[in-house]
Amino acid sequence: MLHTFGFERCVATRFLREGRVQTLLIIVGVAAGVAVVAYISALITGLQKNTLDKTLGAQAHVTLSERDDVVAPALVLAGRSVLLTQTQPRAQRPRSIANWQALVPLLEAVPGVAAVSPTLTGAGLALRGEASKSISLIGVDLDRYDRIVGLRAKVIAGTARLLPGEGIIGRELADDLGVRVGDRIGLATGSGAAGITDSLRITALVDLGQRELNRRTVVVPLRTAQSLVGLPGGATSLELTLHDIWSAQTLATELATRLPYKVESWQEANSQLVSALNAQSVSTGVIRAVVMVVVVLGIASVLVVSVVQKRREIGILRAMGATQGQVLRIFLLQGAIVGAIGSALGVVLGVGLIWAFSRLALGDDGLPLFVITLHLPLALQVAGVATLCGVLAAVAPARRAAKLDPALAIRM
Amino acid sequence: MTESTAPLIELSDIHKTYNAGLPNEAEVLHGLSFQIARGEFVALIGPSGSGKSTLLNIVGLLEGATSGSYRIEGQETNALNDAGQTLRRRATLGFVFQFHHLLPAFTALENVTLPALMREGCVTPEQLQRALSVLKSVGLEEAVAKRPGELSGGMQQRVAIARALVLEPHLVLADEPTGNLDTKSANEVFDVMRRMHAALKVSFLLVTHDPRLAARCDRVIELIDGRIERDEAVVAAANPEPADAHAA
Numbered sequence: 114m115l116h117t118f119g120f121e122r123c124v125a126t127r128f129l130r131e132g133r134v135q136t137l138l139i140i141v142g143v144a145a146g147v148a149v150v151a152y153i154s155a156l157i158t159g160l161q162k163n164t165l166d167k168t169l170g171a172q173a174h175v176t177l178s179e180r181d182d183v184v185a186p187a188l189v190l191a192g193r194s195v196l197l198t199q200t201q202p203r204a205q206r207p208r209s210i211a212n213w214q215a216l217v218p219l220l221e222a223v224p225g226v227a228a229v230s231p232t233l234t235g236a237g238l239a240l241r242g243e244a245s246k247s248i249s250l251i252g253v254d255l256d257r258y259d260r261i262v263g264l265r266a267k268v269i270a271g272t273a274r275l276l277p278g279e280g281i282i283g284r285e286l287a288d289d290l291g292v293r294v295g296d297r298i299g300l301a302t303g304s305g306a307a308g309i310t311d312s313l314r315i316t317a318l319v320d321l322g323q324r325e326l327n328r329r330t331v332v333v334p335l336r337t338a339q340s341l342v343g344l345p346g347g348a349t350s351l352e353l354t355l356h357d358i359w360s361a362q363t364l365a366t367e368l369a370t371r372l373p374y375k376v377e378s379w380q381e382a383n384s385q386l387v388s389a390l391n392a393q394s395v396s397t398g399v400i401r402a403v404v405m406v407v408v409v410l411g412i413a414s415v416l417v418v419s420v421v422q423k424r425r426e427i428g429i430l431r432a433m434g435a436t437q438g439q440v441l442r443i444f445l446l447q448g449a450i451v452g453a454i455g456s457a458l459g460v461v462l463g464v465g466l467i468w469a470f471s472r473l474a475l476g477d478d479g480l481p482l483f484v485i486t487l488h489l490p491l492a493l494q495v496a497g498v499a500t501l502c503g504v505l506a507a508v509a510p511a512r513r514a515a516k517l518d519p520a521l522a523i524r525m
Numbered sequence: 526m527t528e529s530t531a532p533l534i535e536l537s538d539i540h541k542t543y544n545a546g547l548p549n550e551a552e553v554l555h556g557l558s559f560q561i562a563r564g565e566f567v568a569l570i571g572p573s574g575s576g577k578s579t580l581l582n583i584v585g586l587l588e589g590a591t592s593g594s595y596r597i598e599g600q601e602t603n604a605l606n607d608a609g610q611t612l613r614r615r616a617t618l619g620f621v622f623q624f625h626h627l628l629p630a631f632t633a634l635e636n637v638t639l640p641a642l643m644r645e646g647c648v649t650p651e652q653l654q655r656a657l658s659v660l661k662s663v664g665l666e667e668a669v670a671k672r673p674g675e676l677s678g679g680m681q682q683r684v685a686i687a688r689a690l691v692l693e694p695h696l697v698l699a700d701e702p703t704g705n706l707d708t709k710s711a712n713e714v715f716d717v718m719r720r721m722h723a724a725l726k727v728s729f730l731l732v733t734h735d736p737r738l739a740a741r742c743d744r745v746i747e748l749i750d751g752r753i754e755r756d757e758a759v760v761a762a763a764n765p766e767p768a769d770a771h772a773a
Contacts, residue, residue, distance in 0.1 A: 119646035120639075127630040429626045432587060433640055433688070434615025436608055520587040523622060524578075 118446070121439055124430070125446035128423060132415075139415045140455045146408040147459025147499045150401050151487055152466040154495060157397045159485030161390055165358070168386060169379055171321040173230070173261050173352030174361045176382070177220070177368065179208045180375045207235055209347025210374065220353060225364060228260035228354045233335060235342035235349075239282070240299035240310075241290040248286065249329045250302065252338020252348075261354045264319060264332065270294050271317035275334045280313035283327030287318050294318060300331070302341045309341050405502050408455075412448055412506035420444065420514045427514050428522025437515040444511030445504055452503020456496035463487055463495075531599035532560040533696055533728055534584060539593035541579055541751075553579050554751045556593070563695065566722050566729045568739035568759075571748035577732045578700060580748065584730060585618055585698045586610040598695070615644060619689030619727075621699040626685065627673040633660065633684045634669040640692045652691075659687040662724070663717045679710030683717055690721055696728045704734060715741065 129136045182203040210216065213231055220229045233252035238245045251258075255275040259265050264281070265273045271294035273281060282298070292298055294315055301310045313333060321327055339345050355361055358379070365378035380387045420427070427440055464487055471481045541554040553576045561567055571577050582588045583595065586602060595602045597617055605613060627636045634653075637660055641652040648656075660669055663683040673681050682702055689697050699718065703711035715738050722729055731742060739745050740759060747755035 117646060120642045123642060124628075127628070131630040425626065426628055429620075429622070429628065430639075430643070431611070432585065432614070432620045433643060434611055435643055436611045438608075439643065518588070520582040523587070523626065 118442060121442040121446050125443045125450060128419065128443070129447055129450060132419060135415055135418070136451065139411055139451055140458065142411045143408050143452060143455025143499060143503065144458035144462055146404045147456050147495055148462035148466060150404050150499075151460055151463030151492060151495045153397055153400055154491055155463070155467055155485045155487045156470070157393055158491070159483055161393060163483035164386065164390070167322040168383060169358060170267070171262055171323065171326050172379060172382065174355045174358055174379050175353040175365050175368070176350050176377050177210070177353065177372070177374050178350040179210055180373070181205055207342055207344060207349055209344045209349060210351060213348045213351060216351060220351060223364070223368075225355050225357065225360055226353055227356050228257065230254065230257035230261045230352045231335065231348035232258065232352050233338040233342060233344060233347060233349050235302060235338065237300055237302040237341065239286065239290060239331060240301060241292060244290055246286060246289050247329060248331045250300070250338055250341060251330065251332045252335040252342070253332060254335055258332070261352050267319040267321055268317045269320050271315070274316045275332070277334060277337065278313055279316045279334070281317045281319055281332040282315055283330040284318050284320050285324055285327040286329065286331070287315070289328065300341060309343065311337065311341055313337070405498065408499060409502045409506040412451055412503050413509060416444055416447060416507050416510035417513070419447070420510045424517060424522045427517050428519045431517070431519035432523060441511045441515040444514050445507045448503040448507025448511070449500060452500040455503070456499040459499065460487070460492045460496055463492070531596065533563045533598060535560045535596040536584070537594040539583060539590045539595060541576070541583065542591045545591065552751065554590070557753055559746060559753065559756055561696070561728055561730060564726050564728055566719070566743040567731065568742035568745045569730060569732045569748065570734070570736070570739045570745060571754070575748040576751040577748055581698050581700050581730065581732055585620060586614045617695045619692070619694035619697040621682070621685045621689050621697060621702045623701040623704045627681055627688070629673050632670050632672055633665060633676065636673070636684055637688045637691050640688065644692070656687070656691050659691050660684070662721065663687045677710070678706050679713055682706065682710070682714045686714070686717055686721065690725065690727065693725065694727060696730060699729060699731045701732050701734065703738060711735070711738070
């Protein structure tokens with residue numbers, strides 16, 4: 114098999130070499146197309162990963178909570194009477210998941226679930242001197258919660274620890290209140306007639322990746338939150354982290370049918386983000402498709418011209434005994450060679466563009482806005498598709514060449 | 526009729542019509558019949574438009590006859606599809622064209638090894654030796670590494686002859702191989718063909734406009750308006766001796 118298509122390879126490469134400028138131009142064209150596709154793909158992949166990391170870095174993949182309170186519909190009266198009703202939606206009060214302690218091991222056993230954390234959330238105020246800031250109170254078991262959002266990795270000052278009377282707050286909230294690690298702040302919640310107040314010592318400051326989250330997050334031990342919100346022994350939600358974030362919606366739907374709770378995936382909680390990501394993916398796909406179509410048309414047009422230019426040579430080859438299949442393969446190979454060389458150069462060019470982006474597109478801190486890399490599988494995929502496009506582009510010219518009437522071609 | 530006793534080629538009542546059924550329909554060959562035996566050196570002459578090139582294309586399986594029978598070594602070619610015709614062409618026929626038609630991107634040696642490369646997918650050392658030997662026998666041992674653009678018209682035509690002969694075909698079809706050459710080069714090329722004919726016992730069917738070259742062939746078939754006007758052996762007396770006589 115060493116000499117498979119030896120004749121076709123030999124003639125195809127000679128034809129391309131003979132084409133010089135023509136061949137060079139189309140290879141540069143393919144390389145530019147592949148570079149754009151590789152760069153755009155890597156950029157969008159990096160951007161999406163960055164966005165997802167920032168978004169999901171501070172929230173669970175799936176959240177399970179009690180169903181919302183709803184107004185029970187009035188009974189329809191029988192007979193000829195007409196009932197005119199006007200209902201007001203019920204205010205949603207904090208409610209604990211019934212028997213959540215039994216539910217935790219059950220959820221941990223579900224395939225695909227990496228961690229489960231009982232959480233109790235409520236609203237309140239953080240107080241320091243005359244300053245008071247509206248906060249979102251999150252009561253957690255630190256070890257479990259850390260597996261959901263990686264809280265320990267987000268600590269920028271102090272040491273993450275949640276003993277009774279201790280708390281972790283966001284960076285911007287600390288700035289607003291003028292506190293540092295080790296200082297105390299007061300907490301007030303509106304539960305009960307007179308409200309409840311408590312104080313806690315700050316053990317760590319965290320950066321959750323979003324300024325608004327940093328401005329209102331106060332993480333306290335679960336028991337502290339239970340007393341502050343007025344739900345002794347309760348947990349308002351169970352937060353789940355999954356091994357595969359994209360299975361969240363499927364799992365949420367499945368759990369919602371099996372369990373009498375409200376189950377929400379991160380996609381549902383961030384529907385606008387998901388729409389934006391989908392729009393980005395679609396746009397990337399469209400750009401890739403358009404560029405590939407341009408690549409195909411470019412290669413095809415050059416090969417069509419080549420077939421016309423080489424008509425006489427094709428006629429001679431046919432007269433010498435070249436089969437239609439051999440002539441067909443000569444031109445398919447030319448498409449493949451142009452596609453492959455252009456792809457290889459394009460991937461190198463794409464890596465160069467990505468390098469330039471990483472060096473030039475910097476944030477305020479002088480670091481790259483986000484990390485983009487062209488992973489080998491993506492590079493191979495782009496190069497493979499472009500090479501395949503080269504072959505596809507060559508199909509029509511190759512068929513035309515193979516069907517040339519040798520007698521007519523020689524007379525040209 | 527077995528292959529060994531059959532004529533090399535045998536044409537019976539060959540008609541060729543272009544644009545059949547259209548207002549511009551034109552029959553260019555009107556029922557031609559002739560045979561060529563192994564080892565014959567035949568000239569095909571006639572004025573322009575008499576159908577010589579069309580006949581050569583039919584004999585070379587480059588185009589089909591509209592009707593009639595064409596047998597190569599006893600095998601009817603009408604039944605062959607394109608692939609069958611290609612393989613038959615590859616096995617039996619060699620071509621030399623008026624305008625040399627070498628591949629410009631290949632050297633003289635590469636042009637001559639192309640048929641082997643086409644057949645086998647590679648060129649064996651034996652085939653390379655064979656190509657060099659044929660090039661030497663046409664007087665081009667010094668030009669093997671040159672591309673067609675670097676060779677004179679006569680030299681290019683000798684490369685084309687070497688290419689046509691390298692796979693030892695049974696019949697070489699030459700379409701006015703000297704038509705584009707000066708008299709001296711034309712005689713050289715013709716001499717090479719006669720020499721190779723004698724050495725390899727390969728048959729030649731040579732289209733020419735040159736009556737002096739036709740007179741140096743073994744047999745002349747003259748076509749006029751698509752019909753065979755004359756088909757006769759050239760008598761030795763009428764076969765004057767070549768190069769010097771025509772060089773002037």
